[in-house]
Amino acid sequence: MKLRSLLTSACLFAIPLSSHCAVSAVVQESATAPELLRPDARFKADVLVVVAHEDDEVMIAGYLAKLAQDDHKRIAVVYVTNGDGGGNAVGNESGAALGQERQMEARRALGSIGIQNVWFLNQHDTPNQNVLFSLGHWDHGHVLGALVRLMRITRPDVVLTWFPDPVSGENHADHQASSVAAIEAFDAAADETKFPEQLSPAKNRTGMSNLTDGLLPWQPQKLYFFTDAYEVFTPYWFDAKKQSSFRKNLGDGTGPSFAVTEMSPSRHMTYAQIEADEQTYYLTQEGKLGVDAVKAKDFKAFEFPVRLIFGKSLVGGSATGDLFEGVKAEGVPFRAVHGHSPEEKHGVTLEIGDPWRFYSLFWNAHDLDRMAALIPVPEMEADYGEWLSIGLRVCNYTGNDAVVDLNATLPAGWVDHPEYKRYPVRAGECYPVAAMVSARSSGEEKWEELSWNATQDGRKVGSATVRVFVGKVGSMPR
Numbered sequence: 001m002k003l004r005s006l007l008t009s010a011c012l013f014a015i016p017l018s019s020h021c022a023v024s025a026v027v028q029e030s031a032t033a034p035e036l037l038r039p040d041a042r043f044k045a046d047v048l049v050v051v052a053h054e055d056d057e058v059m060i061a062g063y064l065a066k067l068a069q070d071d072h073k074r075i076a077v078v079y080v081t082n083g084d085g086g087g088n089a090v091g092n093e094s095g096a097a098l099g100q101e102r103q104m105e106a107r108r109a110l111g112s113i114g115i116q117n118v119w120f121l122n123q124h125d126t127p128n129q130n131v132l133f134s135l136g137h138w139d140h141g142h143v144l145g146a147l148v149r150l151m152r153i154t155r156p157d158v159v160l161t162w163f164p165d166p167v168s169g170e171n172h173a174d175h176q177a178s179s180v181a182a183i184e185a186f187d188a189a190a191d192e193t194k195f196p197e198q199l200s201p202a203k204n205r206t207g208m209s210n211l212t213d214g215l216l217p218w219q220p221q222k223l224y225f226f227t228d229a230y231e232v233f234t235p236y237w238f239d240a241k242k243q244s245s246f247r248k249n250l251g252d253g254t255g256p257s258f259a260v261t262e263m264s265p266s267r268h269m270t271y272a273q274i275e276a277d278e279q280t281y282y283l284t285q286e287g288k289l290g291v292d293a294v295k296a297k298d299f300k301a302f303e304f305p306v307r308l309i310f311g312k313s314l315v316g317g318s319a320t321g322d323l324f325e326g327v328k329a330e331g332v333p334f335r336a337v338h339g340h341s342p343e344e345k346h347g348v349t350l351e352i353g354d355p356w357r358f359y360s361l362f363w364n365a366h367d368l369d370r371m372a373a374l375i376p377v378p379e380m381e382a383d384y385g386e387w388l389s390i391g392l393r394v395c396n397y398t399g400n401d402a403v404v405d406l407n408a409t410l411p412a413g414w415v416d417h418p419e420y421k422r423y424p425v426r427a428g429e430c431y432p433v434a435a436m437v438s439a440r441s442s443g444e445e446k447w448e449e450l451s452w453n454a455t456q457d458g459r460k461v462g463s464a465t466v467r468v469f470v471g472k473v474g475s476m477p478r
């Protein structure tokens, strides 16, 4: 090495004058560079799970245990928040202190089902029901960059995350926000123009002051969701009477299903028992459910099948087929998504507002068009007498200013609380409206439809509908 350096120096010094430098040039050309190092295999994931809170995975823990411990798949989990907005069932620690404890609970819980690779993005837990509130309260850009980095490190074939749509259920907006960021990262991790600093090689790998990540692009192949909707079987939330009367169950035929009553060959217990056991590590949260189940040897509450919802696949396969159906071991090249392309609209009209409007644009941009048919009309729920604010937009796609009247058609017992009835909408603009209504204060628990009509000079120009479950509900704050 020293000799070669000397020769090279001599040659550089002598280039214009001497022919003996040609000898050292030959030495240089025939010397072979060492093989490139491969990405660190310790962090490769067959499945990357992206969730919001430390314990979100409990409802699919039986399935994750099967993958990790019996099928020997490599699983990694990312928690976007540290759960600092939750309560504490066993101690005084709250806020940031609780966040620290929940991270440790998650490490132990995942360790119990054979998952060691766990990552935390340390955003604030934001208990609410609007995905845009969570993304706004988090550092959305930071989360996306961090998730893209983790996808490039873990190189997952399958990404499993929360269902990206409001549902009647716990409906935690953080769950949906973790899904939105995971989908964005799924589509960005192989794009060399996204977070390029992560892809630039280290200046001096073994030395100091490397400011780029030295990663390689990576394209995940398949995307699946799980949900906190009441209608889909889960240890916490399943409630058959909250199934919408207007459409079929979200979990019927929309993805693979796994019976957790099967025995684990390696653990010699059912996957439902393993799930209950995984729950016991979350004592600050609903860990007691697991502790009680294990103590009583009664695992009924954990025996609902794990039902996933198919998102998309770049390698074919059926919606209800196995997660790894079609997966190519050698990986797949970057596949650009459709991206945002605004629809051409005409006339004066009424549209549903956020968060539903955002989702219709988002699914289309990320090649998730099948999502629109799963919950075709926006849904929410209301406790008896609860006030709801429903986002609408009165839009004027004409060249002339317009004046539009808005009227609600509500089921018996509901009360309309409009701030205004008439909206001036300039040409080319949309007027955002928060339609205030309050639910009936008693009666049967059931689904109902609320609608709004927009009229211009007495002529109907548009309408918008939402479906609401009225009854005793326990979802997140609005």
Ligand SMILES: [Zn+2]
Pocket (backbone or CB within 6 Å): 052, 053, 055, 056, 172, 175
């Ligand atoms: Zn959660």
